[in-house]
Amino acid sequence: MKITVKDVEHVALLARLELTEQDKEKYTQSLNAILEYMDKLNQIDTHDVEPTAHVLPLKNVFREDKLHRTMAKELVLANAPEEEDGCFKVPRIV
Amino acid sequence: MDLYKKTAHELSSLLQKREVSSEELTRSVLDRINKVEEKVKAFVTVTGEQALEQAREIDEKRARGEAMSPLAGIPMAMKDNICTKGVTTTCASKILYNFVPPYNATVTEKLLEAGTILLGKCNMDEFAMGSSNENSGFFPTRNPHDLSAVPGGSSGGAAAAVAADEAVFTLGSDTGGSIRQPAAFCGVVGLKPTYGYVSRYGLIAYASSLDQIGPLTKDITDCALVLNVIAGHDPKDSTSAPVEVPDFTRYLVDDVKGLKIGIPKEYMGEGIDPRIAAYLKQAAAKLEELGAMCEEVSLPHTEYALPAYYIIASAEASSNLARYDGVRYGLRVEAEDVISMFCKTRSQGFGEEVKRRIMLGTYALSSGYYDAYYLKALKVRTLIKRDFDQAFLKYDCLLTPTSPTTAFKFGEKVNDPLAMYLSDVCTIPINLAGVPGLSLPFGTVEGLPVGIQFIGKPFGEGTLLRVGYALEQNTDLTKPKAQMEGVI
Numbered sequence: 130m131k132i133t134v135k136d137v138e139h140v141a142l143l144a145r146l147e148l149t150e151q152d153k154e155k156y157t158q159s160l161n162a163i164l165e166y167m168d169k170l171n172q173i174d175t176h177d178v179e180p181t182a183h184v185l186p187l188k189n190v191f192r193e194d195k196l197h198r199t200m201a202k203e204l205v206l207a208n209a210p211e212e213e214d215g216c217f218k219v220p221r222i223v
Numbered sequence: 224m225d226l227y228k229k230t231a232h233e234l235s236s237l238l239q240k241r242e243v244s245s246e247e248l249t250r251s252v253l254d255r256i257n258k259v260e261e262k263v264k265a266f267v268t269v270t271g272e273q274a275l276e277q278a279r280e281i282d283e284k285r286a287r288g289e290a291m292s293p294l295a296g297i298p299m300a301m302k303d304n305i306c307t308k309g310v311t312t313t314c315a316s317k318i319l320y321n322f323v324p325p326y327n328a329t330v331t332e333k334l335l336e337a338g339t340i341l342l343g344k345c346n347m348d349e350f351a352m353g354s355s356n357e358n359s360g361f362f363p364t365r366n367p368h369d370l371s372a373v374p375g376g377s378s379g380g381a382a383a384a385v386a387a388d389e390a391v392f393t394l395g396s397d398t399g400g401s402i403r404q405p406a407a408f409c410g411v412v413g414l415k416p417t418y419g420y421v422s423r424y425g426l427i428a429y430a431s432s433l434d435q436i437g438p439l440t441k442d443i444t445d446c447a448l449v450l451n452v453i454a455g456h457d458p459k460d461s462t463s464a465p466v467e468v469p470d471f472t473r474y475l476v477d478d479v480k481g482l483k484i485g486i487p488k489e490y491m492g493e494g495i496d497p498r499i500a501a502y503l504k505q506a507a508a509k510l511e512e513l514g515a516m517c518e519e520v521s522l523p524h525t526e527y528a529l530p531a532y533y534i535i536a537s538a539e540a541s542s543n544l545a546r547y548d549g550v551r552y553g554l555r556v557e558a559e560d561v562i563s564m565f566c567k568t569r570s571q572g573f574g575e576e577v578k579r580r581i582m583l584g585t586y587a588l589s590s591g592y593y594d595a596y597y598l599k600a601l602k603v604r605t606l607i608k609r610d611f612d613q614a615f616l617k618y619d620c621l622l623t624p625t626s627p628t629t630a631f632k633f634g635e636k637v638n639d640p641l642a643m644y645l646s647d648v649c650t651i652p653i654n655l656a657g658v659p660g661l662s663l664p665f666g667t668v669e670g671l672p673v674g675i676q677f678i679g680k681p682f683g684e685g686t687l688l689r690v691g692y693a694l695e696q697n698t699d700l701t702k703p704k705a706q707m708e709g710v711i
């Protein structure tokens with residue numbers, strides 16, 4: 130076992146997920162099985178290989194520094210679960 | 224006249240000659256939806272009234288003699304991860320159950336501009352993560368050829384809708400096979416274009432370096448017509464390729480003389496249903512008879528594609544899906560403080576597989592594991608891409624099965640994530656390399672369609688259409704639809 134229930138708890142916290150005890154067991158098991166399979170990658174030597182994050186030979190895609198019309202505020206807020214005075218409203222932060 | 228059964232190009236000519244109106248045609252397809260949808264369940268949302276209204280507008284424009292695109296008046300549908308202004312777009316997730324986009328995706332804009340009629344939004348695996356549609360947060364779509372079999376995924380609804388004639392064509396998205404595998408399972412044509420050929424603006428992101436939108440159609444000619452509308456550079460997508468787009472109908476020629484086609488041996492080995500391998504050999508023999516040259520080639524890093532893909536895709540997903548926090552849109556589960564609100568919202572809103580991939584991706588990117596998993600996977604991606612670069616020095620395109628098996632039964636793989644992932648073993652390397660892949664129906668096994676996949680050079684879609692078209696003209700194996708009679 131590479132990953133323990135404790136690791137799963139830590140990762141869940143990083144990912145902002147709340148897991149039940151049963152979920153924790155389940156994910157520990159399935160993530161271990163998947164990671165074991167991923168270990169296959171260690172069979173190949175990639176010492177001198179450059180990583181590919183992206184297949185297109187594009188770099189620094191800029192547009193002209195001109196003003197564009199932006200979306201109307203009402204539209205931006207239209208899907209908000211809660212809003213007040215033209216802002217998204219959230220519960221207490223501190 | 225059963226209008227709903229026809230292809231877009233057949234209907235286009237009927238519409239242009241004014242032998243039928245778009246309203247008549249749209250009614251015919253909506254009636255078809257009413258008749259079979261209870262069995263197939265391909266749609267999350269049907270926009271019947273709006274579709275008819277749109278159709279009437281197109282008919283009026285035509286009556287006034289306005290210039291019309293070839294697809295004007297044709298009813299289509301879109302996978303529910305493509306933004307449609309004013310029409311709910313859910314990604315088949317509870318976390319977006321009520322999301323109404325305030326804008327159109329670029330492909331939506333282009334299709335509406337071309338005068339196509341939006342019938343509704345198609346079911347999918349939640350956030351495009353899955354290979355069977357069993358991960359839909361709402362209900363699974365069924366395969367129109369056998370209701371006890373899955374339609375494939377993640378664009379299962381989009382593929383089933385075309386197969387069942389519930390839409391003339393649909394758009395899907397493909398991150399690791401999500402257009403091609405369901406196209407194969409449902410017996411329709413599905414194309415994943417070259418990465419960057421079709422704008423991703425307004426496509427709800429799963430794995431941004433792999434996602435690509437593409438058409439699911441009844442034949443190759445329709446595929447070319449839809450690609451003509453949706454391909455092209457878009458300043459709103461910074462990963463959009465700044466290249467010229469040809470008229471893809473130019474490639475619809477019944478001629479493959481002199482084409483060199485490689486058959487990668489790694490795609491023909493263990494795990495591939497021998498009856499599918501036999502069809503593939505039959506397709507190769509047909510192409511040779513028509514003047515192409517087929518021979519075996521090797522893509523030595525193929526077996527590493529699947530593990531590399533699941534690390535890269537999950538890593539990108541964990542980052543892309545961080546935005547679902549109950550603040551700006553979608554579900555919110557109330558809690559005392561903001562962190563608890565995030566956690567409760569995400570835990571109740573996301574389904575099991577989505578959470579698994581977020582967990583896997585978060586782990587692979589977390590401190591101490593980044594080099595071992597994520598960076599390693601990106602390096603392996605380079606090797607996989609080089610395999611393709613190397614093969615394309617010699618071959619015009621490659622031929623493989625689309626999926627190792629035909630459509631499997633519901634429940635068969637749902638409890639074993641790795642077995643489910645293996646269903647995409649033939650399609651995943653293509654996304655990692657960023658090249659185009661086309662799935663073409665080719666025969667059936669026990670009544671279920673088989674798909675063969677042609678893989679092209681970057682921006683080599685034309686060659687794929689040409690090969691597909693030639694096969695369509697010269698063998699009926701590319702039309703498995705008759706099998707469906709009596710099922711729906």
